[in-house]
Amino acid sequence: MAGDGMQYLLFGDGSIRGVSSTPQEGVAQRVPDGAVEIDRDQFVTLAEQARQAIADQQDAARTADVQRQEADYTALSTAGLPEDLARRLSGWSVGG
C-alpha cells in the first residue's frame, strides 16, 4: 500500500478493487485472500478494460431488449390489440 493511502488489487475472478484510505503512519492495509496487489498504472489499464466490458454487456442487453420489444409489439398488434396498448405492454417505442 502506498503512503498516500491508495491500494490497488486484482482478484482471481478478474475483478479489480481500488481502495482510498486515510493514510496512517505505520499502518498497512492487508491484501485479501485471493488477491494480489498491483500498481496504479496496471489498475488504470484494467479498470478501463473492465468498464468497457461492462458497457459492452449493457449495450448487448439494450439491443436484446429492443429486439424482444419489437417482437412483442408485432405479436400483440397481429393479435388485434390497439397500437397504444400493444406499445405499452411490449415497451416498444420506436417509430411511435
Next chain:
Amino acid sequence: MVPIARCGCGGECACNLVAGDNVQVSGSGTSAVPWVVTAITDCPEVRQCISGVDGVDYDPTTGVLDVCVSPDAGNGLTRDANGCLYVAGAPGTVITGCGLVGDGTPATPVTANTGVWPFTCTPETNGSIVACDANGQLRGEPPYHTYYFQSIQEQLFPANPVVPAADDTVVLTFTFDIVNPDPCRTMRVIQWRDLDVDFNLPVGADAASGISTDEMTHTTNTGTATVLDTHTQVGKVTQPNAALAPGAGVTLSLEAALGKGSGGATYNRIQGSFRVVLMPV
C-alpha cells in the same frame, strides 16, 4: 616577694605575699602603701576555654565568634549590607503567585486557590488529576482528541456475475485497519459503513443486497426492459470496539451480502465505505 608591714610594731613582717599566674600585686600593706592585687587577662589562655556549638563559628586563634549561615539552597536567612542577619519579608508573611492564596500565618495558611466542584458526582471518584512532571512543573491531564479515518473501496466485476439466489450470501468482504494514534487515551470506535451494489436486472429479475445478515435493499424489475446499473447506497452506524487502547489496532470489516437473485440478475460493481470516528472513553 613583697615586703609586708607590721601593724603597730617596727620592722617588717616575716610573711610573704607572692603574685601567682595572671595576678599582679603592688604595695606593702601599710596605710600609706596598701596592697593592690590586679588580675591580668591572658587572652590566648582564655580562648582555649571557649568553643563553638551548632550555629556558632569560633576561631580559637583570633578569638572571633560568628554565626554560621547555611549555604544550602532554600535557606531564607542571609546578611544585610552591614553584615547583620536578615530574613526577607516579615515573619509569617508569604507572597503568593497565581493559583495560591494565604500568607502563611496560622489564620490564613497558604493553600491552592481552588474552585467549587459544581457536579453532583464526587470529585474523589470523578475528578481529574493534576500531577508533577519530571521537571517539577504541574501538569493537567492530557488533552482530549478525536480522530477520523475513512476508506472508500470500489470493486468492478467485468465478468458480470450472477446474483446468488440464497439470502445473505457474502460475495466479498472489505476490510479497513486502523490504529488508535492517541498516546494516552483509550478510544471508543464508532463507524459508519455503507454498501452500494450495481445490479443489471432483466425483465422480471430480482436482486437484494445488505451488510452481513441484514438485507437492506430488494429490487424487482416489473417493467418491459432491462434495468441497468440500478443501485442504492445504504449504511448503518455501529460500534465495533468500545475501548481501543492507545497504540492498539483493530480490523474493521464490511461483508457485502447479496441474495434473492433470479431472472438473470447480475452485478458489476460493489462499493463499500468506512467512515470512522475515535472518541475518548
